[in-house]
Amino acid sequence: MVIDHMFSVVIPASGIGKRMQAEIPKQYLPLLDKSVLEHTIGCFTDLPFVDEVVVVIAQHDEMFNTLKIANHPKIHKVIGGKERANSVFNGIKYLYEKGTQWVMVHDAARPCVEQDDIVNLAQHCFTNKQAGILGSPVRDTMKRAGSNSNLIEHTEERNGLWHAFTPQCSNVSQLFQALNSQISTQGDINPRVTDEASALEMAGFPVALVNGSAKNIKITQPEDLALAEYYIKSKKQ
């Protein structure tokens, strides 16, 4: 099915990458021929149904403007916030105020996303006029640890348990409303809002799970970079 509606994209890229233990924020680490962030942005800029890519960068980020892709005509910069959800909200607020209808939010730290999966997600959300996220059913047995202990409290029911990836796709005004209701007047976000879907769920909006490649890893710890290199090399050209 042709996607005859335009989507904007918000790329939260304001983090410091503590868990990566690197000298620079992980979105700027080299990944083969360019930075992690350039790979990620490049997954979206050449899609015909993407009209704008809002890159949410940290207040004092001096690296983004050194990237060639910074001058891409589809790119618009917004300043991020304290937590990921604050950064996403700042991007969504910009789109809400300009009347954008549909958005996909995708972590800067997920450069291995397959374009086929992005298209599949957009088609699902456009066809069903419904929010949706890329994800993958868990493969391992999942255990719940006891509080302040590494002893197993119980084994989680695995059926129906999914890893949530990004992009996470939604109607802009629904996501604006959902995130806004989770931010205090002081600007603090509900810590349970670790992705866009959790805010949408709390607001009562339905969100679909759309099966995507498990290669769509989030670069979080040092060992993830080598895996990302392998996946980027194995991407469909």
Ligand SMILES: Nc1ccn([C@@H]2O[C@H](COP(=O)(O)OP(=O)(O)OP(=O)(O)O)[C@@H](O)[C@H]2O)c(=O)n1
């Ligand atoms: N205040 C923040 C925190 C995170 N992010 C972005 O959200 C994505 C996913 O977050 P995460 O993997 O947690 O990145 P960091 O917060 O940078 O990692 P860490 O928790 O290890 O510091 C990343 O692309 C990150 O740049 C953001 O835009 N604004």
Ligand SMILES: C[C@](O)(CO)[C@H](O)COP(=O)(O)O
């Ligand atoms: C949005 C996300 O990537 C979905 O799995 C994840 O919640 C981000 O978590 P982080 O702790 O901010 O990396």
